[in-house]
Amino acid sequence: MDTIVTERVWVVGDSVTTDAMYPAFAMKLPVPQAARHIFYELRPGWTDDVRPGDIVVAGRNFGLGSSRPVAALFRELGVAALVAEEFNSLFLRNAINHGLPALTVPGVTAAFADGDTMRLDFAEGWIENTASGARLEGGALPPLVLEILAAGGILPKLAREGYVPMPTKA
Amino acid sequence: MGMTMIEKILARNAGLDEVSVGQTVVCDVDMTVMIDLQFATGWVQPLKINDPAKVAVIMDHAVPAPSVSDAAGGTRARTFARDFAIEKFYDVGQHGICHQVIAENGLARPGEVLACTDSHTCAGGAYNTAARGLGPAEVYSILCTGKTWFQVAPTIRYEFTGTKPAGVSGKDIFLYIAGTYGDATNHNLEFGGPGLASIPMNDRRTIATQGAEISADYSTFPIDDLARDFLTARGAHPGSYRAADPDPDAHYAAVRTVDLDALVPHVARPGTVSRNSFPITAIEQRPVNQCFIGSCANGQLEDLAIAAAIVRGRKVAPGVRLLVTPASQAVYREAMRAGYLQDLTDAGAVVTNSTCGACFGYHMGLLGPGEVCLTSSTRNFTGRMGSPDAEIYMASPATVAASALTGHVTDPRTLDPQQELN
Structure with a gap:
């Protein structure tokens, strides 16, 4: 598995909730349409600007709230990874289970601004600002988590193990 | 070294003598609870599941169906429950918010691990259960395999002293804690102390449930006389479970005392x-x-x-x-x-x-x-x-x-x- 990503970042603040990313009205929509409402109130129009491969950077307590699978919406938009000062654990698990790398890196919001390019290795757990050269260490992801990411998420893994009739979209 | 309530439960279900903070463990899950929303979006019926006796399906978030998509999800839930002979299926009419139905039916049992597709699953901690909310994909995986992984988080303990005043409820106790101490992200909450006896079971569940709002992993209470009687009345008899009490030398990230006598009604802005x-x-x-x-x-x-x-x-x-x-x-x-x-x-x-x-x-x-x-x-x-x-x-x-x-x-x-x- 290629664990290095180099892409443009978007930076959001502290305690961004799941309601701010996957509001109840979007839960009534199919995933491709629901994905158009991420940050609907926080950063209106963001889903028009984000490109496949982009990385979302957040502050503390990222993803406080519900079990609703926000990660599926980020994947739908092609977001390549999430990096935060701190994650809500349910939100972090959702990301991993949907095959979306999520890395905890204290100091990340001070080291990056919108539009910067980040190089990150989620297996070794480091990130780098390609312009400033600033390099920050996060925790490496446990092997068990890397296995899920390598499979593209937990549903493809289950499909491979014979629990699900056909490969499913994470 | 001594263990907290959660450390004990996770150790047992991982088949280990002890666990410590930061450790990643793979645990058997005793009860897996699925909600209606899980069937409304992206549902694929599995070919095989781990154990139908350890599964409950509860219709709660969107009942009676407010949309065609939710109605179709209901149909898929009924098909799944029928095909896999899920006895603990709480369909419209026998339904309720999953954490209430879990409590009423004694599905959250002391010393056990419960997983459910809703973030307020920590509610089950009121009954000394290592209960937590997980995303639909992970709950689906547990449905299939009966297991999942957890990383053991540090625990914050709240010691209640005094007596809960009349007119003050579990909500006020929780809001006081949230207002005073803020988030507990990537931490567990553990409650106890001499004042606990004055906090009734419904208030304990309010407090346990709202651990989610301060971003905690688990929030657990011990089993005392009140809890024992509550569980017995709901079919979970002492002797059929093994409650997890913390060791006297358990290590906590913090121990905080809440003087119940001094509490007043609270409001969150x-x-x-x-x-x-x-x-x-x-x-x-x-x-x-x-x-x-x-x-x-x-x-x-x-x-x-x-x-x-x-x-x-x-x-x-x-x-x-x-x-x-x-x-x-x-x-x-x-x-x-x-x-x-x-x-x-x-x-x-x-x-x-x-x-x-x-x-x-x-x-x-x-x-x-x-x-x-x-x-x-x-x-x-x-x-x-x-x-x-x-x-x-x-x-x-x-x-x-x-x-x-x-x-x-x-x-x-x-x-x-x-x-x-x-």
Whole structure:
């Protein structure tokens, strides 16, 4: 598995909730349409600007709230990874289970601004600002988590193990 | 080294003698609970599952179906329950908010691990269960394999001293904790101490449930006489479970004492409960448009009893909507039998069927732009209950009921000196 990503970042603040990313009205929509409402109130129009491969950077307590699978919406938009000062654990698990790398890196919001390019290795757990050269260490992801990411998420893994009739979209 | 409640339960279910903070363990899951929403989007029926006896399916978030997509999800849930002979299937009519149904049926058992597709699953910690919410993909995986992994987080312990005053509820205790200490992200909460005996089971569940709002992993209580009797009445008999008490030399990230005698009703201002909850005496008397009593946290029978006692013989203020959602069909029926629903509706409240509906702004009772809501439900996030331009304050059912009568945020203790509150 290629664990290095180099892409443009978007930076959001502290305690961004799941309601701010996957509001109840979007839960009534199919995933491709629901994905158009991420940050609907926080950063209106963001889903028009984000490109496949982009990385979302957040502050503390990222993803406080519900079990609703926000990660599926980020994947739908092609977001390549999430990096935060701190994650809500349910939100972090959702990301991993949907095959979306999520890395905890204290100091990340001070080291990056919108539009910067980040190089990150989620297996070794480091990130780098390609312009400033600033390099920050996060925790490496446990092997068990890397296995899920390598499979593209937990549903493809289950499909491979014979629990699900056909490969499913994470 | 000594272990906390959660460390003990995770160690047992991982087949280990001990675990320590930071360790990643793979645990057997004793009970897996799936909710209706899981079947509405992206559901694929599995070819095989681990053990139908360890699975429950509960219809709660979108019942009766407010959309065709939810109705189709219901059909898929019924097909799944039939094909895999799921006995613990709580379909519309026997339904309720999953954490209430879990409690009523003794599905959250002391010393066991419970996983469910809803973030407030930590509610089961009131019964000494290592219960937590997980995403639909992970719950699906546990359904298939019977296992998942956890990383052992540090634990914060709250020691209760004194006695809970009348008119102060679990909601007030939680809001005091959230307002004073803020988030507990990537931490577990553990409760105990000599004051615990004065906190009834419904209030413990409110506190455990709302651990989610301060971002905690688990929030657990010990098994005392009160908890034992509660569980026995719901079919979980002592001897059939092994409660997890913390070791005397367990290590905690922090130990904090809460003096119950000193507590007063609390209110959270809009946005978050974390460092944003205050004694009601410090809160502005905002006029309110909607008052809501319900949810997994505060739609319990005791909550409805308190609200009914406050509004009995009185009227909801003009221009105010009081919505009441019993947490389950069983609560609804009991509240009807006890006359609470009569009292509430006589006063002008609307009593809805049991569902998560208004709490998560999905159906029945959304807020419009510019409106102010006082809720006893779980979350006051921006946009949570409808328009992002609405403001959501949070308080206990007593405070919400009192405020519905006056039309502004009101301390229930000031409403009527003769009124005795529980």
